[in-house]
Amino acid sequence: MNARCVALCAAAALALAACSQSREPGFQGWVEADLIFVSPDEYGRVETLSVREGDAVEKGAPLFTVDPDLQANDVEMAKATLANAEVAHERAQALLKTATGTQKAFDEAEAALRTAQARLSSAQTKLARRKAMSPVAGSVQQIYYRPGELVPAGRPVVSLLPPGNIKVRFFVPETELARISLGQPVSIHCDGCKAEVPAKVTFISRSSEFTPPVIYSLDERSKLVFLIEARTETPAELRVGQPVDVRLGEAGRTGEAGK
Secondary structure (H helix, E strand, O other), X not given: OHHHHHHHHHXXXXXXXXXXXHOOOEEEEEEEEOOEEEOOOOOEEXXXXXXXXXXXXXXXXXXXXXXXXHHHHHHHHHHXXXXXXXXXXXXXXXXXXXXXXXXXXXXXXXXXXXXXXXXXXXXXXXXXXXXXXXOOOEEEEEEOOOOOOEEOOOOOOEEEEOHHHEEEEEEEEHHHHOXXXXXXXXXXXXOOOOOOEEEEEEEEEEEEEEOOOOOOOOOOOOOEEEEEEEEOOOHXXXXXXXXXXXXXXXXXXXXXXXX
């Protein structure tokens, strides 16, 4: 019986050892996103909002409108200026043909006409941009201003997240850096994931930094590490801000075996 117990214990120890060796150690990380911020060119009051947070939008879909009163007035003024410039240009041209006008007067009238045309085109563009369209296909992440609120120029009204802009960031110590290369497959694990999410390394930092506060391990906090980014073709499996565990793929394990 004692010999049998010893044999069973040895077998269990070997099984545990094999299990621990086959499991690739992971690196702590989290999910981030490169958001697209959509804002008006000039200040104004939000008139309509065509989307809600969480909505999926296609490229070119309407997002919001900002009151166009000032821009519409600018268009009308530019049209009036253009009309006057056209009349002056025609008069200068007629006078030049009858030799009662000068070439200089005609050139000045032609320059004024072109300037008026450019100003009208600019005013019409500004008016058209009071209606904001989605520059990309993605999902609405956050709305910062609602109808009736005054939004300054350049301040975003809506933020969008294209699926391809989701990425995983994790940090590795210098001793592990040689195991990682661009394009290398990795697997992403998280508590809310149904299964591991495959990804590939897309960025390796060339400079080291101290472990960021978001990595909570006391043992790792004071070490110099390198930032790594990976992207997946199935970003819908991940959520922005989600903590994850990243494990190296075949390239990393092969490099380790060769040491």
